[in-house]
Amino acid sequence: MVDISLIIGGPQGGGIESAGQIAVKSMVLLGYEVLGSREYHSNIMGAHSYYHLRVQEHRPRSLKLPVDGVLALDAESVFTHFRDVRPGGILVYDPGTRSTRVDAIQPMAAPLKKRLKSLFESKGMQPIVESAVKLAEEAGARIVGLPLKEMLKTLSERTGAPVARVSRALNTLGLASMLYMLGVPVEYVEKAIALQFAGKEKVVAMNIEAVRIAVDYVREAFGEPVERLPPGPRRGQTMIVATGNDVVAMGKIVGGLGVITYYPITPSSDEALYIEKHSYISIDGPLAEKLGYDKIAVAIVQMEDELASINAVLGAAAAGARASTTTSGPGFSLMNEAISLAVEAEIPVVVTLWMRAGPSTGMPTRTGQQDLLHSIFSGHGDAPKIVVASGDHVEAFYDAIKAFNWAEEFQTPVIHLLDKYLASSMVSLAREDLDPSKVSITRGKLLENPPGDYRRYEVEEDGISPRARLGSATMVITGLEHDEYGYATEDPVMREIMMFKRERKFKVIEERIPDEEKAVLHGDADASIALVSFGSTKQPVLEALEMLRAEGVRARFAQIRLLYPFPGRLVEEMVEGAEKVIIVEQNILGQLAMLLRAHTSIKPDSSIVKINGRPLYSFEVASAVKRILETGEERVVVSHGS
Amino acid sequence: MARSWLEYKTQAWVQWCPGCGDFGILNSIYRAVSELGIDPENLAVVGGIGCSGRTTYYVKGSNFHALHGRAIPVATGVKLANPSLNVIVAGGDGDLMGIGGGHFVALGRRNLNITVLLFDNAVYGLTKGQAAPTLPAWIKTKALSMPNIHDNINPVLLAFAAGYTFIARGYAYHTQQLKELIKTAVRHRGAALVDILQPCPTYNNVMTNKWYEERIYYVDQEDGYDPVIRTPEEFQKKAPTIAAKLMEFGDRIPLGILYWNQTRESFEERLEKIMPGYMSAPPATRRIELDGKPFLHPFDVFKDRLIVP
Numbered sequence: 001m002v003d004i005s006l007i008i009g010g011p012q013g014g015g016i017e018s019a020g021q022i023a024v025k026s027m028v029l030l031g032y033e034v035l036g037s038r039e040y041h042s043n044i045m046g047a048h049s050y051y052h053l054r055v056q057e058h059r060p061r062s063l064k065l066p067v068d069g070v071l072a073l074d075a076e077s078v079f080t081h082f083r084d085v086r087p088g089g090i091l092v093y094d095p096g097t098r099s100t101r102v103d104a105i106q107p108m109a110a111p112l113k114k115r116l117k118s119l120f121e122s123k124g125m126q127p128i129v130e131s132a133v134k135l136a137e138e139a140g141a142r143i144v145g146l147p148l149k150e151m152l153k154t155l156s157e158r159t160g161a162p163v164a165r166v167s168r169a170l171n172t173l174g175l176a177s178m179l180y181m182l183g184v185p186v187e188y189v190e191k192a193i194a195l196q197f198a199g200k201e202k203v204v205a206m207n208i209e210a211v212r213i214a215v216d217y218v219r220e221a222f223g224e225p226v227e228r229l230p231p232g233p234r235r236g237q238t239m240i241v242a243t244g245n246d247v248v249a250m251g252k253i254v255g256g257l258g259v260i261t262y263y264p265i266t267p268s269s270d271e272a273l274y275i276e277k278h279s280y281i282s283i284d285g286p287l288a289e290k291l292g293y294d295k296i297a298v299a300i301v302q303m304e305d306e307l308a309s310i311n312a313v314l315g316a317a318a319a320g321a322r323a324s325t326t327t328s329g330p331g332f333s334l335m336n337e338a339i340s341l342a343v344e345a346e347i348p349v350v351v352t353l354w355m356r357a358g359p360s361t362g363m364p365t366r367t368g369q370q371d372l373l374h375s376i377f378s379g380h381g382d383a384p385k386i387v388v389a390s391g392d393h394v395e396a397f398y399d400a401i402k403a404f405n406w407a408e409e410f411q412t413p414v415i416h417l418l419d420k421y422l423a424s425s426m427v428s429l430a431r432e433d434l435d436p437s438k439v440s441i442t443r444g445k446l447l448e449n450p451p452g453d454y455r456r457y458e459v460e461e462d463g464i465s466p467r468a469r470l471g472s473a474t475m476v477i478t479g480l481e482h483d484e485y486g487y488a489t490e491d492p493v494m495r496e497i498m499m500f501k502r503e504r505k506f507k508v509i510e511e512r513i514p515d516e517e518k519a520v521l522h523g524d525a526d527a528s529i530a531l532v533s534f535g536s537t538k539q540p541v542l543e544a545l546e547m548l549r550a551e552g553v554r555a556r557f558a559q560i561r562l563l564y565p566f567p568g569r570l571v572e573e574m575v576e577g578a579e580k581v582i583i584v585e586q587n588i589l590g591q592l593a594m595l596l597r598a599h600t601s602i603k604p605d606s607s608i609v610k611i612n613g614r615p616l617y618s619f620e621v622a623s624a625v626k627r628i629l630e631t632g633e634e635r636v637v638v639s640h641g642s
Numbered sequence: 643m644a645r646s647w648l649e650y651k652t653q654a655w656v657q658w659c660p661g662c663g664d665f666g667i668l669n670s671i672y673r674a675v676s677e678l679g680i681d682p683e684n685l686a687v688v689g690g691i692g693c694s695g696r697t698t699y700y701v702k703g704s705n706f707h708a709l710h711g712r713a714i715p716v717a718t719g720v721k722l723a724n725p726s727l728n729v730i731v732a733g734g735d736g737d738l739m740g741i742g743g744g745h746f747v748a749l750g751r752r753n754l755n756i757t758v759l760l761f762d763n764a765v766y767g768l769t770k771g772q773a774a775p776t777l778p779a780w781i782k783t784k785a786l787s788m789p790n791i792h793d794n795i796n797p798v799l800l801a802f803a804a805g806y807t808f809i810a811r812g813y814a815y816h817t818q819q820l821k822e823l824i825k826t827a828v829r830h831r832g833a834a835l836v837d838i839l840q841p842c843p844t845y846n847n848v849m850t851n852k853w854y855e856e857r858i859y860y861v862d863q864e865d866g867y868d869p870v871i872r873t874p875e876e877f878q879k880k881a882p883t884i885a886a887k888l889m890e891f892g893d894r895i896p897l898g899i900l901y902w903n904q905t906r907e908s909f910e911e912r913l914e915k916i917m918p919g920y921m922s923a924p925p926a927t928r929r930i931e932l933d934g935k936p937f938l939h940p941f942d943v944f945k946d947r948l949i950v951p
């Protein structure tokens with residue numbers, strides 16, 4: 001079974017992202033499935049960033065540490081990742097940096113410098129790259145030195161381009177060497193490069209030359225790879241490789257998006273940018289005939305702030321468009337007042353909330369699950385709403401479509417909760433993974449021809465009034481308490497009628513959303529250990545379940561999909577009979593545990609939390625579970641990742 | 643085709659103070675939209691929060707009463723979704739110049755085809771008379787315990803700087819002229835502002851009807867002021883005169899059409915330019931499913947993410 005993990009480290013702006021993508025594409029072309037994710041600082045250039053990648057025959061569930069290979073394109077990467085290589089794995093670095101001192105690396109965080117220096121000191125070593133390499137070697141890594149400067153010189157000679165220009169292929173020199181050592185046939189790397197830089201012939205040619213130089217050098221210095229990687233099960237198949245940002249964008253567009261607004265913020269901006277790229281779509285003849293138009297034009301507007309973003313989509317939704325805005329914690333705070341308006345005025349909007357590590361601007365480019373309560377309790381004054389969390393890319397795609405359905409069916413805001421890890425992690429997906437025919441488009445009680453005496457807030461049994469678009473009838477949509485027509489009123493009786501109407505609607509939501517979309521039970525249903533989690537921890541937890549089973553520990557896993565209205569009864573059933581309930585979440589307050597306490601009779605025994613802003617890894621979950629079983633600890637904090 | 647203004651009157655009780663300038667504005671709106679013959683369903687009045695924002699309940703339309711300061715973004719969304727609607731924003735000076743100032747500027751930058759009616763009474767009416775951004779410095783109205791120490795914003799000049807292509811000023815009690823200004827503003831294709839001076843008899847005891855009547859005059863009754871820009875070159879030539887006129891606010895306060903640029907394309911026109919077909923199948927009304935299912939497949943649309951062997 002193929003299971004390869006890699007880390008490609010280097011300065012931000014140094015081509016780490018494209019090296020990662022080339023690696024991903026090579027592997028997908030070869031027929032494997034991938035999971036890749038980028039970790040980066042909140043800056044534009046210079047500070048350390050890395051691409052973390054895993055390749056398997058099926059879609060990897062989690063990133064893995066230690067890895068089979070670390071490609072360190074600069075000294076900082078050696079220092080940051082020399083302990084991430086497994087025994088027998090490879091550390092590729094540039095011996096030219098051998099004597100670089102920890103202190104000489106300006107962008108490196110001071111606390112890391114301090115930790116490294118005391119490590120080297122404790123071993124009686126100098127705080128230089130060579131010591132790190134030596135420690136890696138002692139731990140069983142195979143060291144591969146690449147004289148990157150000389151290789152660049154060769155590349156410059158062969159292409160006739162100045163060294164300054166060819167130095168942009170430094171990442172390719174390193175990557176090709178690494179992939180060669182791992183047994184990836186070189187033609188796949190070349191194909192991936194052609195894909196990555198499609199349309200830029202010169203860049204392709206330069207990078208392919210870089211591949212050759214790298215392969216020649218490595219072959220000469222280290223010989224043929226031990227094993228040539230055989231083709232994987234997907235070879236010859238067309239795949240999509242997409243991030244979480246991408247799949248949500250895809251879901252929205254496929255799901256009928258009409259207006260989307262945003263104000264730039266990591267990690268939501270990439271979703272908006274991707275929508276912008278596809279905001280104008282031509283439709284072919286027969287389909288166009290059926291639809292009555294042949295161009296889809298999505299209005300995507302970068303607004304002046306988040307207040308404008310959400311209020312504009314409220315207007316657009318009231319006018320009848322499927323409308324959405326996308327943001328992250330700080331931006332979502334600014335939207336709170338309008339979330340309340342959407343509840344009171346019963347406007348169907350979808351807010352995509354990409355959680356990152358707070359509080360405040362916290363760590364803007366790192367992941368976390370700290371906005372769970374913020375999403376649920378957003379808005380003032382008895383403002384219930386729907387909150388749905390996706391566990392992975394496939395769920396995120398369908399949820400993006402379903403969120404619109406729910407918003408329109410129940411005429412209320414839907415918050416689609418995701419996080420930075422999903423946003424920037426990239427997976428390979430087959431055609432059947434993203435199959436829109438699996439979902440419907442339902443618009444609820446949307447009237448095409450409202451009656452003359454139209455009442456926007458007509459009181460109906462199920463709490464849901466027939467909805468008409470602005471422009472199709474006279475009405476007032478309002479955030480003030482109102483009568484059936486929308487006229488503002490403070491009449492005590494009417495107030496109660498309207499409050500009960502909205503409350504009833506939420507009962508109806510609980511009834512109508514199918515159980516399988518509220519929570520999913522994975523693993524051994526009768527196991528005495530029950531894990532409970534939500535969001536992007538799904539796949540790492542699932543892999544942890546497999547790892548535990550291999551060691552004879554059986555566990556079940558209740559993945560909560562709908563966070564509001566909270567499916568209390570269902571979750572209770574899922575953990576029923578378990579002797580130990582363990583919550584897995586990436587926040588320090590135990591926000592999911594709080595919700596469990598509020599909505600169920602479950603008393604969680606322990607929790608596994610990760611708050612360092614890095615993605616949760618399956619091995620961490622597995623070992624934390626074992627530790628909890630041994631010690632009964634209430635909270636295990638897991639902390640891997642650089 | 644003109645209609646009776648009564649068609650636009652709703653059954654809601656108009657809850658403004660006796661003598662409030664808002665009545666004059668409301669009447670002018672009734673007359674303007676009825677003379678323009680706009681179908682009530684095709685009229686979207688988007689209100690902010692304040693006495694002024696209540697207009698959404700009094701004018702029959704397909705209306706939206708938004709949050710304090712957020713009428714412009716809501717109107718923007720309505721217009722983006724359905725460009726065929728006539729969208730009018732009704733907000734106070736606190737609403738549009740204070741809490742919603744950023745949106746006011748952004749609308750000019752976009753030149754989206756929306757008419758902004760600024761109910762300018764220089765105070766926060768609904769919250770009982772605090773100083774609004776258009777109240778001049780050192781004026782002490784009766785609700786204030788100390789004179790206002792903020793300088794005032796000039797809405798018409800701000801609109802000019804922001805890119806509004808139609809800027810006018812009216813007076814709430816001159817309903818005949820105000821009606822005409824509103825009509826022209828609504829007909830104009832692009833962001834339009836009508837700054838409406840509006841005495842607040844309850845809280846603004848300084849800028850009263852008398853105070854205004856002593857100062858206001860109509861620019862079209864004076865010689866030689868031409869606010870209209872018909873060619874892009876004309877803008878460079880006339881801008882200084884126009885800016886000077888827009889700055890005039892003191893002993894003399896100009897009313898009427900102060901600036902009217904007929905050369906700049908509106909936001910919808912730009913959208914249509916980059917996305918032909920946008921206007922004919924706008925987001926609000928185009929069909930988004932076939933037999934209840936999505937009709938696009940990611941593998942056919944998002945080709946840039948495909949890895950084709």
Ligand SMILES: Cc1ncc(C[n+]2csc(CCOP(=O)(O)OP(=O)(O)O)c2C)c(N)n1
Pocket residue numbers: 691692693694695710733734735736737738761763765766767768769774
């Ligand atoms: C976010 C928010 N802050 C404050 C208020 C309270 N508030 C209601 S009306 C109003 C002032 C309205 O003044 P203005 O916009 O000048 O309109 P006017 O009442 O004078 O017509 C304020 C501050 C609110 N509703 N929302």
